Amino acid sequence: MNPLLITTTQAVDPVFKFIFGVSLVLLLGITATTVGFVIRYRRSRAPEPTSQSSGNIWLEIVWIVLPSILVLAMFYYGWSGYLSLRNVPKDALPVTATARMWSWSFTYANGKTSPRLYVPVGKPVVVNLVSKDVLHGFYIPAFRVKRDVVPGMKNFAWFVASKPGSYDLFCSVYCGVGHSAMITTVEAVPAAEFAAWLEKGEGKEEKAAGKALLEKHGCLGCHSLDGTAKVGPTFKGIFGRRVTVLTGGTERTITVDEEYLRRSILDPNADVVKGYQPIMPSFPGLTKDEVTTMVEFIEGVR
Structure with a gap:
């Protein structure tokens, strides 16, 4: 795999960890301050206000500047991550995912079709999303990929499987009574094994x-x-x-x-x-x- 390539997982995870970390620090800080104020300034200890201060310029600067910096940092990380998710590598393997009530099918450039998405390990894969009926959702949690599949609208998603394995692929949008059964898998296999599978006239699921x-x-x-x-x-x-x-x-x-x-x-x-x-x-x-x-x-x- 290209060491300079930023995968979808690498683009999403740091943003999530950063926002979660900031939120956790703010939660703990605000909670600790609130508890401290409740204890220190409880009514039994200070029944009447004694402060004569009309304001604090430094406090106002801090609570304006600090949140602005945090929001701009979140925007920066989120925007750079979004660009990584939408900029498809030039050497990506094209696959068309067709969604219908209530199943997936995947078609490759040579015309081969499979109910499961087979991909080579370490190679970018771009999935063009097509719906035959209603709104569906293309969702692969392991690769942090989630895109709407809208009838009549062109959309895509891409990802890289960094290691072999079987990964769940769901429909993330309620599409009717069989929605819960609209599940398949992404089968990530070594490049040589994938090439052999792709060239076969029939796959394991297509014996007849x-x-x-x-x-x-x-x-x-x-x-x-x-x-x-x-x-x-x-x-x-x-x-x-x-x-x-x-x-x-x-x-x-x-x-x-x-x-x-x-x-x-x-x-x-x-x-x-x-x-x-x-x-x-x-x-x-x-x-x-x-x-x-x-x-x-x-x-x-x-």
Whole structure:
């Protein structure tokens, strides 16, 4: 990693520590002064004011100059830190983060897509933020990164992972009933391992083309593959199952088959499984072959 590069963590932490330290000193100082005054000038000891002083020029200078210096120092550190957060290094790796209710997907320059953000250790990464529906928040506590993801607005964040590891990535803005499940990770790996992963046609999470498409379009943010309860019905064992759906407000029992799965992908509110909200977005840009691939994968989830 470039020793001259100031990372987002290095930009934010000193500002936080400085402001916290100043606040702590002021808190202790004001508290100690207040307690001292209460003890020294309590009513039983001095029932009537005896001071004849009309003012103290030096005291007034101190309480004007000192807070001004502190505020200017906070501004300086905050502004320099903000510039570090917004000035992206020229050699940063570009990644596009797509947020939708309620999942993340990350697309790299070569077209590869992953539900987790893979990054090389020691290299700056700039993440271009895109929302497909509502307001979301791109938040990685470990790297002190938090940016709004606004529909129709260009925004970005950058960071450097200084050591290998798995770091939580959250949505920091309430975006609907599945907001709490909109969690993924940043996987920081050595540069050589990242290069090998990036060049592979399929990653570990994309062993099947159908699963890759489900991940790309955020389906697995609401539908689990292992039976776990989420915002939408689990895909585990769904094919061939008898389910009760609401069609135009009327209940009916059907068997999940290929036709039903295709219709649910292209027109998700046509037949809503009873007990679930009609909140699934439609995907008009899907091709016939893509829908077929997705349906075939769902059929095999047991």
